[in-house]
Amino acid sequence: MKSHYRVVVIGGGVVGTSVLYHLAKMGWSDVCLIERSVLTAGSSWHAAGGIHALNADPNIAQLQAYTIDLLSEIEKESGQNIGLHMTGGLTMAGTPDRWEWLQSAYRTFQSIGIEDCRLVSVEEAVELNPIMSGEGLLGGMWADREGYVDTTGTVHAYAGAAKKHGADVIEHNRVLELNQTLEGWEIVTEKGTINCEHVVNAAGLWAKQVGRMAGIELPVSPLNHHYLVSDTIPKLEELDFEVPMTVDLEGFTYMRQDQKGLLLGIYEVDHQHWMMDGAPWEYGFELQKEDTDRIEKELIMGFERYPDLQNVGVKTWVNGAFTFSPDGNPLVGPVPGKRGYWTACAVMAGFLQGGGVGKSLAEWIINGEPEADVYGMDVARYGVFAENKQYIKETTGQFYSRRFIMTYPNEQLPAGRPLKMAPAYSDMTEAGCQWGQSWDLEVPLYFGGKGFEETPSLKRSNAFDIVAAECKAVRENVGLLDISGFSRFEVSGDGAEAWLNTIFATKLPKAGRSRLAVALGEDGRLKGDLTLFNWGDGTYWIMGSYYLRRWHMRWFDDHMGADVQVRDLGDEVCGFSLSGPNARKVIEKLSDGPVGDLPFMGCGAFDIGMLRCKVGRMSVTGELGYEIHCRMGDHITLRKTLLEAGADVGIKEIGFNAMLSLRLEKSYGIWSAEFTQGYTPAMTAMDRWIDFDKEGFVGRDAALAERDGNGPAQVQVTLEIDADGADASGYEPIWQDGNKIGFVTSGGYGHTMGKSYAMGLVDVASAAEGTDLTVHIVGVERSAKVIAPSPYDPKGKAMRA
Numbered sequence: 001m002k003s004h005y006r007v008v009v010i011g012g013g014v015v016g017t018s019v020l021y022h023l024a025k026m027g028w029s030d031v032c033l034i035e036r037s038v039l040t041a042g043s044s045w046h047a048a049g050g051i052h053a054l055n056a057d058p059n060i061a062q063l064q065a066y067t068i069d070l071l072s073e074i075e076k077e078s079g080q081n082i083g084l085h086m087t088g089g090l091t092m093a094g095t096p097d098r099w100e101w102l103q104s105a106y107r108t109f110q111s112i113g114i115e116d117c118r119l120v121s122v123e124e125a126v127e128l129n130p131i132m133s134g135e136g137l138l139g140g141m142w143a144d145r146e147g148y149v150d151t152t153g154t155v156h157a158y159a160g161a162a163k164k165h166g167a168d169v170i171e172h173n174r175v176l177e178l179n180q181t182l183e184g185w186e187i188v189t190e191k192g193t194i195n196c197e198h199v200v201n202a203a204g205l206w207a208k209q210v211g212r213m214a215g216i217e218l219p220v221s222p223l224n225h226h227y228l229v230s231d232t233i234p235k236l237e238e239l240d241f242e243v244p245m246t247v248d249l250e251g252f253t254y255m256r257q258d259q260k261g262l263l264l265g266i267y268e269v270d271h272q273h274w275m276m277d278g279a280p281w282e283y284g285f286e287l288q289k290e291d292t293d294r295i296e297k298e299l300i301m302g303f304e305r306y307p308d309l310q311n312v313g314v315k316t317w318v319n320g321a322f323t324f325s326p327d328g329n330p331l332v333g334p335v336p337g338k339r340g341y342w343t344a345c346a347v348m349a350g351f352l353q354g355g356g357v358g359k360s361l362a363e364w365i366i367n368g369e370p371e372a373d374v375y376g377m378d379v380a381r382y383g384v385f386a387e388n389k390q391y392i393k394e395t396t397g398q399f400y401s402r403r404f405i406m407t408y409p410n411e412q413l414p415a416g417r418p419l420k421m422a423p424a425y426s427d428m429t430e431a432g433c434q435w436g437q438s439w440d441l442e443v444p445l446y447f448g449g450k451g452f453e454e455t456p457s458l459k460r461s462n463a464f465d466i467v468a469a470e471c472k473a474v475r476e477n478v479g480l481l482d483i484s485g486f487s488r489f490e491v492s493g494d495g496a497e498a499w500l501n502t503i504f505a506t507k508l509p510k511a512g513r514s515r516l517a518v519a520l521g522e523d524g525r526l527k528g529d530l531t532l533f534n535w536g537d538g539t540y541w542i543m544g545s546y547y548l549r550r551w552h553m554r555w556f557d558d559h560m561g562a563d564v565q566v567r568d569l570g571d572e573v574c575g576f577s578l579s580g581p582n583a584r585k586v587i588e589k590l591s592d593g594p595v596g597d598l599p600f601m602g603c604g605a606f607d608i609g610m611l612r613c614k615v616g617r618m619s620v621t622g623e624l625g626y627e628i629h630c631r632m633g634d635h636i637t638l639r640k641t642l643l644e645a646g647a648d649v650g651i652k653e654i655g656f657n658a659m660l661s662l663r664l665e666k667s668y669g670i671w672s673a674e675f676t677q678g679y680t681p682a683m684t685a686m687d688r689w690i691d692f693d694k695e696g697f698v699g700r701d702a703a704l705a706e707r708d709g710n711g712p713a714q715v716q717v718t719l720e721i722d723a724d725g726a727d728a729s730g731y732e733p734i735w736q737d738g739n740k741i742g743f744v745t746s747g748g749y750g751h752t753m754g755k756s757y758a759m760g761l762v763d764v765a766s767a768a769e770g771t772d773l774t775v776h777i778v779g780v781e782r783s784a785k786v787i788a789p790s791p792y793d794p795k796g797k798a799m800r801a
């Protein structure tokens with residue numbers, strides 16, 4: 001065993017071997033994998049090996065598509081048979097809503113380039129899978145690239161191909177200790193000590209302990225999972241083809257052929273955690289005893305869906321464990337605050353996601369950034385709150401139980417909530433607020449009145465009129481919004497200005513001013529659409545999306561300058577915004593100071609009633625607006641003060657749903673939709689905020705290359721859609737004369753204009769105003785037109801009033 005490697009990967013399951021393979025293939029051959037036992041000795045050996053394309057998260061679906069394509073490649077490269085059976089696959093819907101969802105999911109697939117799918121009738125599905133009963137089903141989706149692999153063969157193929165590229169694999173060697181060094185990490189193993197620059201935690205069922213070795217509490221837990229393999233089924237013996245891998249969403253089962261029997265896997269609604277602190281070190285190739293009582297309901301449905309199971313015995317039961325994060329997506333990337341420590345764990349479907357995880361992580365380690373937008377699986381999407389065991393238990397359990405339950409876009413799930421509440425939470429609840437969750441925080445969605453319950457829907461819901469009234473209040477009078485759900489970072493120190501000039505591509509605001517500021521990654525793609533405040537006393541604020549707090553902080557820390565301090569104020573500062581034509585009237589009443597004279601994008605400290613607040617004159621709604629920031633403890637008083645001052649004009653409390661509608665009428669993009677780390681400034685028109693004359697900011701060379709190049713292939717546009725009862729939400733394909741020319745980044749109803757809008761990325765040739773297009777909304781094709789940005793108040797007069 002060598003004493004030094006550039007990268008050490010801990011864990012020889014499908015994920016660790018994929019990371020190793022990608023690192024070595026990309027040219028880093030000074031890498032090794034250390035495995036406690038033998039390759040596959042965690043979850044990997046007993047997986048069902050199913051591979052399928054469908055995932056509710058389009059970015060994860062793309063990773064899955066990459067993995068599926070990779071499988072035959074690693075088989076070729078390694079010479080190791082992976083037992084690939086590309087049977088094709090069916091995903092079946094058993095309720096009208098699910099069938100609608102599946103039809104829109106099919107369109108989402110088209111948006112992200114997964115073209116080998118089609119919708120099928122129940123009759124066709126039963127023809128494709130003759131051992132399935134069509135009883136109670138409404139339709140399905142067929143995908144060509146679905147099937148199953150031999151799990152042990154696949155892990156050995158990744159490892160074998162990695163070895164061919166120069167990587168080492170060391171088995172029977174448990175990692176005992178991890179110590180951070182100046183150069184990277186010291187890895188104490190049973191067979192001696194290795195030093196390396198980067199260590200990767202791909203320890204699967206043991207990821208928790210391997211995190212703790214470095215003082216990290218990862219939000220991950222194993223849960224038990226069952227499948228059975230039946231005895232031979234005579235009908236299968238008669239068929240001259242293998243039946244397709246089939247998922248019965250309403251039945252909570254997945255099924256594939258196993259020789260001449262069936263493998264039936266069950267997502268148990270009555271879930272069961274297993275070894276929340278990680279598997280025992282001595283845990284080997286054993287399984288848990290099957291618990292048929294716990295899964296009785298799902299089993300009955302499975303035996304009804306595949307009636308032949310009723311006539312044969314069960315050959316094997318598998319009740320094993322695999323790991324989940326709170327949202328079910330992997331935990332990948334550099335752990336904040338632990339230089340050189342990377343995670344590739346909580347991968348709950350390693351055989352269909354492992355390839356994509358390995359590729360992204362290897363790119364990240366080697367190039368500093370992954371190629372794709374992988375925020376959805378970034379380990380920094382969680383904060384310290386997610387280290388709590390009860391939180392992990394509730395959220396992972398909820399994800400597991402709901403794995404096959406349809407989640408509507410407007411649905412609020414209960415696990416791990418309420419966690420953090422801004423101080424005025426109770427008063428706002430009393431006033432009829434309905435809440436959603438952003439990261440750990442409860443955020444107001446709308447004020448529907450006490451007892452109001454929103455119906456989960458893929459279409460416009462029963463909250464439509466409530467949100468309409470809130471939008472009207474902002475456009476015609478004044479609305480009050482709790483903006484605790486924004487992030488705020490304080491930047492101070494002699495080096496503050498120099499550092500901000502490096503981090504932001506935008507010119508810094510003058511004293512007493514704020515400005516929209518763009519941050520770029522090293523490769524010139526977007527890293528943030530933030531707002532910068534210069535308070536004029538040597539301190540600056542950076543304000544952005546609350547749920548990105550840790551993600552942004554990791555970026556700031558990784559690019560920290562000299563003599564500068566950056567402090568996350570997210571647990572200290574909160575606030576309210578006032579917006580609407582009467583906003584000034586309200587705020588002026590509350591201050592002796594010239595708060596009403598603040599120019600557009602001006603900012604400063606003012607008395608607001610009895611409180612001392614920081615105020616910025618801006619709004620995301622496109623109206624005259626003020627964002628008022630206070631200490632956490634002042635939140636209740638601030639709300640009361642503003643409501644009292646606005647009572648005579650009829651101030652109305654609003655939530656984020658109204659804000660989202662209002663911003664759409666202004667064509668204001670938001671992060672995770674119009675702006676992501678996958679897009680560039682020119683694609684998203686963020687280049688207009690870049691000061692190209694400024695030297696030395698991160699991503700400058702790439703930004704200049706884009707500016708001076710041929711321009712982007714796709715650009716952001718605003719669309720008016722001839723919708724009916726449902727609006728675009730994101731990832732719907734956009735068509736011109738039957739050709740796919742783009743996709744929706746976000747959409748919704750513009751209550752002031754009385755129209756349905758979307759923003760989207762389309763081919764440059766189709767981006768001209770007036771271009772006629774179509775968009776699929778909940779599976780139905782609708783006409784759409786490219787319109788000029790900002791259908792409401794295009795000159796921005798209201799905001800500057």
Ligand SMILES: Cc1cc2nc3c(=O)[nH]c(=O)nc-3n(C[C@H](O)[C@H](O)[C@H](O)COP(=O)(O)OP(=O)(O)OC[C@H]3O[C@@H](n4cnc5c(N)ncnc54)[C@H](O)[C@@H]3O)c2cc1C
Nearest residue numbers: 011013014015036042043044048049050175204349350351
């Ligand atoms: C019943 C069942 C059915 C499944 N079906 C499917 C399916 O159809 N499709 C699919 O894609 N997925 C399926 N899965 C999930 C799949 O098994 C996992 O997603 C996958 O195996 C995770 O791989 P991994 O590499 O992350 O972890 P693991 O396979 O758990 O590997 C981790 C490895 O790390 C090693 N290790 C841990 N700690 C140390 C240490 N300190 N030192 C050295 N080595 C260490 C372990 O020995 C182990 O080999 C199923 C899981 C179960 C339980």
